[in-house]
Amino acid sequence: MPHTVTEPTRVKAPFDVMRLRQDFPILAREVHGKPLIYLDNAATSQTPQSVIDVFSDYYSRYNANIHRGLHTLADEATAAFEGTRHRVKEFLNAEDARQVIFTRGTTEAINLVVQSWGRQHLASGDEVLISMLEHHSNIVPWQLLAAEIGFTIKVIPVEANGALDMAAYRALLSERTQLVAVNHVSNAFGTINPVQEMAALAHQYGALILIDGAQAAPHQVVDVQAIDADFYAFSGHKVYGPTGVGVLYGKQALLEAMPPWQGGGEMIQSVSFDAGTTFAAIPHKFEAGTPAIAEVIALGKALEWVESVGITAIGAWEGRLLDHATQAVSCIDGLRILGTAPQKAGVLSFVVDGAHSQDIGLLIDQLGVAIRTGHHCAQPLLAHFGVDATCRASFAAYNTLEEVDHFIEALNRVIGMVR
Numbered sequence: 001m002p003h004t005v006t007e008p009t010r011v012k013a014p015f016d017v018m019r020l021r022q023d024f025p026i027l028a029r030e031v032h033g034k035p036l037i038y039l040d041n042a043a044t045s046q047t048p049q050s051v052i053d054v055f056s057d058y059y060s061r062y063n064a065n066i067h068r069g070l071h072t073l074a075d076e077a078t079a080a081f082e083g084t085r086h087r088v089k090e091f092l093n094a095e096d097a098r099q100v101i102f103t104r105g106t107t108e109a110i111n112l113v114v115q116s117w118g119r120q121h122l123a124s125g126d127e128v129l130i131s132m133l134e135h136h137s138n139i140v141p142w143q144l145l146a147a148e149i150g151f152t153i154k155v156i157p158v159e160a161n162g163a164l165d166m167a168a169y170r171a172l173l174s175e176r177t178q179l180v181a182v183n184h185v186s187n188a189f190g191t192i193n194p195v196q197e198m199a200a201l202a203h204q205y206g207a208l209i210l211i212d213g214a215q216a217a218p219h220q221v222v223d224v225q226a227i228d229a230d231f232y233a234f235s236g237h238k239v240y241g242p243t244g245v246g247v248l249y250g251k252q253a254l255l256e257a258m259p260p261w262q263g264g265g266e267m268i269q270s271v272s273f274d275a276g277t278t279f280a281a282i283p284h285k286f287e288a289g290t291p292a293i294a295e296v297i298a299l300g301k302a303l304e305w306v307e308s309v310g311i312t313a314i315g316a317w318e319g320r321l322l323d324h325a326t327q328a329v330s331c332i333d334g335l336r337i338l339g340t341a342p343q344k345a346g347v348l349s350f351v352v353d354g355a356h357s358q359d360i361g362l363l364i365d366q367l368g369v370a371i372r373t374g375h376h377c378a379q380p381l382l383a384h385f386g387v388d389a390t391c392r393a394s395f396a397a398y399n400t401l402e403e404v405d406h407f408i409e410a411l412n413r414v415i416g417m418v419r
């Protein structure tokens with residue numbers, strides 16, 4: 001029997017997990033002779049057939065470089081590419097499609113802000129606030145620039161349950177704060193951060209907020225205007241799309257005032273040896289060189305798939321999977337969940353007494369279950385909690401309650417083997 005959950009706000013078809021699984025050919029495969037149970041969705045999500053088809057369709061029918069082309073193929077490719085920009089605008093509720101800049105992913109989107117806005121605005125004595133929950137991609141780019149310029153990075157601490165310490169955040173904000181860079185949802189613990197409230201507080205001090213939405217965009221409605229985000233980033237491959245493409249949203253006035261960070265074709269208005277170079281308007285100013293055309297078009301298809309299912313329904317379903325898994329693992333002797341904040345997305349991170357996370361990951365793979373083990377690119381967070389690795393199961397729209405049960409059964413077997 002399919003499990004059904006009805007989307008409360010935008011009612012589409014009832015949420016039928018068994019039906020939507022059929023959109024994902026990879027879910028039919030076996031691993032080590034066992035049906036694949038894919039619970040590594042926070043690292044990358046699987047891709048529906050409609051997204052996979054974009055690649056053969058694009059390369060067999062209208063492969064051409066975009067913009068400036070005067071032939072039919074170039075027109076078709078440009079229209080499909082720019083169509084995704086409009087879809088992303090709707091997806092994020094941006095004011096204007098020109099505020100959507102295509103990047104290689106969240107990492108590149110953050111680096112763009114660091115290298116363009118950061119270089120232009122930050123000076124010695126300034127402060128950038130990041131949080132203890134950050135992925136390395138929202139730590140290291142700031143450290144690289146700070147080493148050159150000499151501004152200070154301050155870290156918002158977390159409480160014992162993995163929620164951000166909002167009192168400490170308030171106390172850290174000051175006239176010196178130029179920018180707050182936080183994730184919307186933590187990839188390591190699943191904590192959902194109160195980004196709207198954080199944005200309002202940052203703005204009271206005249207600071208900007210950059211939100212890393214890599215783990216939020218696949219699971220919940222993102223409304224950049226309601227949040228009042230200055231910058232918002234996400235990756236295609238975590239939202240049922242391909243690798244190699246992501247998005248940076250920025251407020252229009254900010255993007256217009258920022259200098260380009262990479263030079264080359266596509267991003268110029270005119271180039272002259274004598275008079276120098278003038279730059280294209282946004283978004284092209286930030287899109288130097290030939291972009292990942294097929295990937296961008298495929299991202300549009302992925303968002304179409306998400307829209308057809310309903311992001312609210314997806315989030316509600318994953319919440320059910322998380323609750324079910326959390327209850328079940330809580331009965332396992334010696335297992336400790338890291339990250340028990342009241343507001344969580346579908347991420348379950350845990351360690352087990354007497355069992356190394358890596359051993360659990362390797363052995364459970366033999367039973368067909370894919371989870372992630374390691375530091376999840378969040379070494380400072382894990383070090384704060386006194387561990388160097390956790391096991392992490394993370395859920396997507398196509399996971400089932402039966403899969404969670406199989407995962408728990410497999411986990412119990414593996415723990416029995418390693419202890």
Ligand code: PLP
Nearest residue numbers: 105106107135137183187214235
């Ligand atoms: N931020 C968060 C919260 C993430 O989970 C990830 C990837 O795991 C990233 C940033 C980096 O994303 P990408 O590797 O797609 O650039």
